[in-house]
Amino acid sequence: MATDAVDPNPRPPVVLLGDTLVSVDEARISPFDRGFLFGDGVYEMVRVFDRIPLSMHAHQDRLAKGLSETGITGFDARRYSSIVERLLEAEDLRDACVYLQITRGCEIPRRHVPSHELTPTIFAYALPSPPLSDLETPDITTAILRPDERWHRCDLKTIGLLPNVMAATEADHAGSTEAILYRDGLISEGSSSNVMASLNGAIITPKFGDFQNILPGAMLDFAIESARAIGIPVECRPLSVDELLQADEVAITSSRRILHSISALDGRSIPGGSVFARVFDRMTASIADAVAGEPTAAAR
Ligand code: PMP
Numbered sequence: 591m592a593t594d595a596v597d598p599n600p601r602p603p604v605v606l607l608g609d610t611l612v613s614v615d616e617a618r619i620s621p622f623d624r625g626f627l628f629g630d631g632v633y634e635m636v637r638v639f640d641r642i643p644l645s646m647h648a649h650q651d652r653l654a655k656g657l658s659e660t661g662i663t664g665f666d667a668r669r670y671s672s673i674v675e676r677l678l679e680a681e682d683l684r685d686a687c688v689y690l691q692i693t694r695g696c697e698i699p700r701r702h703v704p705s706h707e708l709t710p711t712i713f714a715y716a717l718p719s720p721p722l723s724d725l726e727t728p729d730i731t732t733a734i735l736r737p738d739e740r741w742h743r744c745d746l747k748t749i750g751l752l753p754n755v756m757a758a759t760e761a762d763h764a765g766s767t768e769a770i771l772y773r774d775g776l777i778s779e780g781s782s783s784n785v786m787a788s789l790n791g792a793i794i795t796p797k798f799g800d801f802q803n804i805l806p807g808a809m810l811d812f813a814i815e816s817a818r819a820i821g822i823p824v825e826c827r828p829l830s831v832d833e834l835l836q837a838d839e840v841a842i843t844s845s846r847r848i849l850h851s852i853s854a855l856d857g858r859s860i861p862g863g864s865v866f867a868r869v870f871d872r873m874t875a876s877i878a879d880a881v882a883g884e885p886t887a888a889a890r
Pocket residue numbers: 635779780781782783784805806807808809810843844845846
């Protein structure tokens with residue numbers, strides 16, 4: 591069953607604003623919030639199965655790095671875990687995606703250079719998502735290729751996502767669910783996912799590091815670890831557009847989608863195979879172990 595087979599327009603009954611749970615209709619943020627005026631904020635999204643958030647430490651570490659590099663103060667990234675628990679409790683959810691956004695705060699009048707002592711705006715909500723039992727095989731979808739027109743600090747999960755929104759909208763208009771972005775002939779990542787190719791039995795993936803400033807994806811790390819655990823070699827290195835177009839298989843990973851298989855790129859069919867189905871099986875088995883209380887890669 592499709593992992594996205596839920597209400598397409600769900601509405602959370604309550605959201606967390608600051609330290610308070612309020613109904614969506616009561617939630618108010620100042621128009622002088624720097625998130626609204628400058629896109630001055632960071633965010634995270636974690637997927638939860640049976641109350642176990644996947645790769646929680648990776649999300650918290652990435653959030654801590656984003657806060658520290660942007661100089662947004664007044665929020666400890668380790669609070670994400672308790673926010674997740676609080677929202678699951680309030681909404682009586684076991685399987686969910688929990689979004690958290692921290693902006694630098696509100697300041698009047700608008701000025702580029704922020705004052706030092708701003709109180710950050712904290713906003714979070716949970717939406718139901720399908721349970722683990724629905725993840726039988728990877729969803730199969732198609733993608734388009736588009737130039738990467740984003741800034742150069744894509745390793746930070748910042749809220750200014752207009753180029754991602756534009757690329758994702760183009761994909762949607764083309765009947766696809768993801769835009770895979772490239773820069774200087776090299777694949778960077780999807781508009782909201784990381785990208786892996788399988789060539790001659792090995793997985794190749796551009797991973798955040800010395801050579802590319804892309805998002806260090808929590809699910810990409812989980813997929814790499816899962817692949818290696820079942821003996822599939824993984825090379826983390828630049829991946830050219832030509833290589834992607836010649837790949838036996840292509841897949842994308844993200845917390846919301848876990849792992850989706852790509853069957854066509856810009857309308858060109860990708861041959862397909864069993865590499866990513868095996869990786870997906872290992873990932874879901876690991877999530878099942880985590881749900882059963884075992885310390886697996888998924889539960890870290
Ligand atoms: N790249 C981009 C641009 C994203 O927005 C996302 C989704 N957050 C990812 C990669 C995947 O990251 P993760 O696996 O941590 O959800």
